[in-house]
Amino acid sequence: MIDQQYNVAETLAAILSAGKGAHTIGDTPFVVVPENYRLEELGHLLPQPTRKTGLTSLHDADSFIAYVNDHKATESRIYADADFESGRIKFVAVLNEHSPGAEADINYAAWRDHRAAFIPRQTPEWKAWLGKNRTKFSQQEFGEFLEYHLPEIVAPDGTRYPQPAKLLEFALNLEETKKVKFRSGQRLQNGAVQLEYVEEGDDATKGKLEAFESFAIGIAPFFNGSAYQIEAKLRYRITNEGGLTFWYELQRPEKALEDAARDLLEQVQNKTSVPVLFGEA
Known part of the structure; x- marks a missing residue:
């Protein structure tokens, strides 16, 4: 058994001696170990690694772009796995990517194990509005929702x-009139709807x-x-x-999501100057 207290040179010497020399198959070195x-x-x-390795996950476009610019090389590539219709996009930068090389007979293979990844995170505001889209609210619930998301x-x-300010006034009015009884609605010329209400047990409009x-x-x-503005x-x-x-x-929220994904792609392309390929790394 090789003593773990050996230094690197002694350990390699012991392995080579035990294996009666190093050999190669093609360009791949190997040693026979008893x-x-x-x-x-x-x-x-x-004292430090012999090369860069590892996967770094970034949370926003600026951080991803900064990391790629700090570590990129001529052979680096960014892979964008995107479905613009759903707004889904994922970026993976392979910083030590294979290089095609200048001559076909020279091997320019690389380890491809130094990477950076960026999957955009949706904001709480986006999740809140999309999560409640087409959801039925009571009068008070809707007023509170509008007031909170003003x-x-x-x-x-x-x-x-x-x-x-008009939406806030509307929201507060919803809370104030929660104990009345609504009986009709009339559309006005400006497109708004006027809702009439009465007190409980009284038919006269209040x-x-x-x-x-x-x-x-x-x-x-x-x-x-x-x-992005959404109606x-x-x-x-x-x-x-x-x-x-x-x-x-919400009117076509998927279009805003698509535009946001395309905007991220453009940022990454323009600010890193690293070729972007569509697919998975």
Whole structure:
């Protein structure tokens, strides 16, 4: 048995002596080791590794780009496994990739074991709005949802969408009128819907609540990524008991997800200058 206290040179000498010399098959070296010998990995005894290895997982595009730029070489390649329709994309950089070489008869093989990976993470805001898309809310639940997510509601200049302050007023009105009985809705010329309500046991109209036809949100699908505007159609239903049920329908959220994935691909291509191949590494 080889003593683990041997240094590297002594250990290699002992192996070669026991195996009666090193041999090659083609270009691959090997040594014959007698039975009952155990080969020990001694790389950990070196002051530093002989080459870079390992997989590093990054959480956003900027970190992935920075790591690739710090370690890239001429032969490095980035593989993008993408399904743009679903917005799914994964980047894997193989930093010590095979090189085609200048001459066909020269072997330019590499170990391909120094890698960096980046799978975009969806933001909490994206998950929240997509998770509740087309979900039925009670009157109070919808008011609370709008109030909590008010920072994501937008109304760019020149658009017909209500300002966030108007949505907040609407949300608060929903909570204030939760104990009344709604009986009818009328669409106004501006596209909004006016809902009439009465007090319990009184048929005389006591008030009106104006609901918007649609509103807009601005959210980033991916962590540290760009935000995209998405229209939300507001839907409602008066229940048999005179209560209100609300929900919203996001208009083509998959398009925003596709655009976000394509934007990430463009960033990686432009900021690393490393060739990007579509497929799995």
